[in-house]
Amino acid sequence: MTFNDLKIFITLTQTQNFAKTAALHHMSPSTLSRQIQKIEEELGQQLLWRDNRQVSLTPNGEVFLAFAQQQWQNWMLFQQQLHTQEEELSGELKLYCSVTAAYSHLPGILEKFRAHYPKVEIQLTTGDPAQAVHLVQAQQVDLALAGKPPVLPSAVTFHYIDDIALSMIAPRVACSATQLLQQEPINWQQVPFILPLDGMARQRIEEWFKQKGIKHPKIYGTVAGHEGIVSMVALGCGLALLPDVVIKNSPLNSQISTLQLEEPIPPFELGVCALKPVLERPLVRAFWQLLA
Numbered sequence: 447m448t449f450n451d452l453k454i455f456i457t458l459t460q461t462q463n464f465a466k467t468a469a470l471h472h473m474s475p476s477t478l479s480r481q482i483q484k485i486e487e488e489l490g491q492q493l494l495w496r497d498n499r500q501v502s503l504t505p506n507g508e509v510f511l512a513f514a515q516q517q518w519q520n521w522m523l524f525q526q527q528l529h530t531q532e533e534e535l536s537g538e539l540k541l542y543c544s545v546t547a548a549y550s551h552l553p554g555i556l557e558k559f560r561a562h563y564p565k566v567e568i569q570l571t572t573g574d575p576a577q578a579v580h581l582v583q584a585q586q587v588d589l590a591l592a593g594k595p596p597v598l599p600s601a602v603t604f605h606y607i608d609d610i611a612l613s614m615i616a617p618r619v620a621c622s623a624t625q626l627l628q629q630e631p632i633n634w635q636q637v638p639f640i641l642p643l644d645g646m647a648r649q650r651i652e653e654w655f656k657q658k659g660i661k662h663p664k665i666y667g668t669v670a671g672h673e674g675i676v677s678m679v680a681l682g683c684g685l686a687l688l689p690d691v692v693i694k695n696s697p698l699n700s701q702i703s704t705l706q707l708e709e710p711i712p713p714f715e716l717g718v719c720a721l722k723p724v725l726e727r728p729l730v731r732a733f734w735q736l737l738a
């Protein structure tokens with residue numbers, strides 16, 4: 447159990463709502479639920495009563511809340527005592543992430559880091575998330591937010607942040623794709639798809655093609671990154687499988703529909719990755735420690 451676990455529990459008792467707490471801590475409700483269950487399993491006690499709308503504390507939860515609040519206050523006091531020493535850390539830290547991650551997951555991380563190390567300059571670059579691990583390996587960036595690949599390079603270390611769910615989206619405008627979706631059964635072999643150039647979303651849709659027995663899918667185009675694919679779907683170019691966080695934050699999400707699939711799409715892990723030797727650098731090590 448970490449101090450961050452205590453803070454999350456305190457926030458949940460204040461909001462009494464999993465969705466609100468998850469949003470405040472930049473994680474999915476399912477990830478938050480697992481963290482709370484992990485705390486309860488570690489203590490061997492049920493801490494919360496849950497229903498569809500809100501949560502409330504059990505008697506053991508009341509006792510644990512008092513403990514959590516006291517320990518969190520002690521931790522904050524300790525951090526304040528070290529603040530003068532931490533301010534001495536300065537320099538430049540190079541980060542890389544997707545456009546979506548820059549406003550979905552990174553703000554909370556950077557807010558915490560800058561509170562401890564205000565003199566450190568953050569050089570942020572955004573782009574195709576599929577390039578994140580490669581850029582770390584090439585030492586073009588110090589750290590990157592990335593989807594965890596099936597096989598992580600041996601020289602790269604990964605710190606889990608969140609589970610990223612994916613959905614299949616279709617245009618709402620009348621087009622050949624929407625006409626094909628109205629057929630029963632759907633001839634998936636003829637439905638046009640827009641694919642990410644690479645990355646975890648590309649791997650997931652290729653796995654889905656195999657499940658459906660689609661040996662030669664009709665590919666309208668391939669695109670680097672995810673954000674531009676949403677606009678192509680909205681314009682009626684085809685279907686796409688994308689992370690829910692990209693869909694939710696797109697300005698065009700009102701012009702697309704989410705399809706209900708028979709075969710569920712497994713989520714992938716999002717985290718921060720870095721080269722193991724790079725973790726010895728003071729700035730990178732400080733950033734990595736705050737992730738915990």
